[in-house]
Amino acid sequence: MSASREKKIRQDLAAQGVTDPKKIREAEEKAKARKNNILYGVIAGVFVIVAAVLLVYNSGVLQRSATAVTINGEKYTAGQVEYFYANVKSSLVKSSYASFYGIDTSKSLDQQVVSDTMKTALGIEDEGDVTWEQYVRDTAVKQLAMYVLTAQEAEANGMGADEHTQEELDATMEELNAAAKQNGYSTKTYLKLIYGKNMTVDTFKEMVQLVDVATHYQSHYAEELTVEKLAGCVALSESACLRSFRQFLGITPIQYVKQFRVEKAAELLRSTRLKTGEVGLECGFSDASYFIKTFREIKHCTPREYRIRFC
Secondary structure (H helix, E strand, C coil): HHHHHHHHHHHHHCCCCCHHHHHHHHHHHHHHHHHHHHHHHHHHHHHHHHHHHHHHHCCCHHHHHEEEEEECCEEHHHHHHHHHHHHHHHHHHCCCCCCHHHHCCCCHHCECCHHHHHHHHHHCCCCCEEEEHHHHHHHHHHHHHHHHHHHHHHHHCCCCCHHHHHHHHHHHHHHHHHHHHHHHCCCHHHHHHHHHCEEEEHHHHHHHHHHHHHHHHHHHHCCCCCCHHHHHHCCCCCHHHHHHHHHHCCCCHHHHHHHHHHHHHHHHHCCCCHHHHHHHHHCCCHHHHHHHHHHHHHHCCCHHHHHHCCC
């Protein structure tokens, strides 16, 4: 539990006239346990539902209709999938690590097969040929499902869209409009150039809000995680839990939490003047070196390079 949350608990208890150190510690432990139970529930739900979503999506049935995927009973369009597709593709193709991945940026991704070495690194268990296009598509669907489910959990726990979400959306739209104008396009046309023909202004706004709510929620409940407790949530052994998580999500439970922390850090780097170390602490990284290393692993650049690039 962060120092700020511990202080908040003590302040609340003091306001109630509670000063007994033992009672204070008990209250802190209860809050910590409640937070962890929420986190395990979120990830367990993500694990089960994303597996089902991918099975249907990969059948190709939904991709031929207006509905690209159905998550927890809600239908999501091709434009909503393409929001994540464009981001995943950009992080690979425009990364300085593209050649290391074995990607030829002059060729289409559907003409390039992921090497066995990269399959292992990325947690791809399909023994047949997998193109980079397939990998990007699958990853986009996984990301959409994870953000949707986490945002739904946030809403259920009273942490849905708020003033902060609107401020983030307004800032993002201001930047987008300025970039579109600078390049001689309307915002509508500019979005289609970046995200594909199915993207609309309303869909873009919806996805920005979705990501903001999910990352904000996860940053509050993603401080501690053990595979043992997660395995208990989905009634699997630890080894089976890790294997299945990698199979359906392409990442481990710990990596899932890391990704959310880094996304929140990226948001703070774009929207605040906090120092790199302060951003790391705000997002659950107590060690600055570890924060920079983890950020580089996921964003393929350091926090400083990211801020320079996007600010």
